[in-house]
Amino acid sequence: MILILYLTIVIMIISNIMMFLSIILSKKSYMDREKCSPFECGFDPESFARIPFSLHFFLITVIFLIFDVEIALIFPIIPLFKMTNFFIWFKMCFFFMFVLLLGLYHEWNQNMLNWTN
Template structure:
């Protein structure tokens, strides 16, 4: 029962604090910079759609995917001395097979070639 009272008090106090912060804040909703969709120094009303290289974006996404997968390799290296060698080898080879298959697929789709 004490836990319920403490939970209710925490909820009431947090709601009071949020209500006070809304009342006391000096937020202006009509500020030109805050209404602007971009905050990097240029006026978006001149040219809303700036062309960018879609191929560069795809190369970046591929890099991020393989970067995350490399970050997943580090725990495999640390588990080398903890687990059975046969199980570690099977898991590592399976993981590397998935990486190599993904790399082959990207190469086969000509996503790694910079010029089309």
């Protein structure tokens, strides 16, 4: 029991020494206020939080996230080729790609893929 107590005390001393050394040896400068301030999406944190932003840019990011998730869902289709019936695999892949292309056509038709308004 006394051994566990000594071991705990030694561990606490070593960890406190390491934390103290890291504080002393760190190269962090508190002089640069700009580097210490948070940076979020290009907005200045000291300004008004409800400034308008481009809705078109927001929609493009949402479209990117949707297609990114859909591409991540395509990856498991390749190993499934050897485990399933070819006809069922082909119908599933064709339906998935058809839905993706239909969504892409709709977004293209609505001019949501244009970077400029």
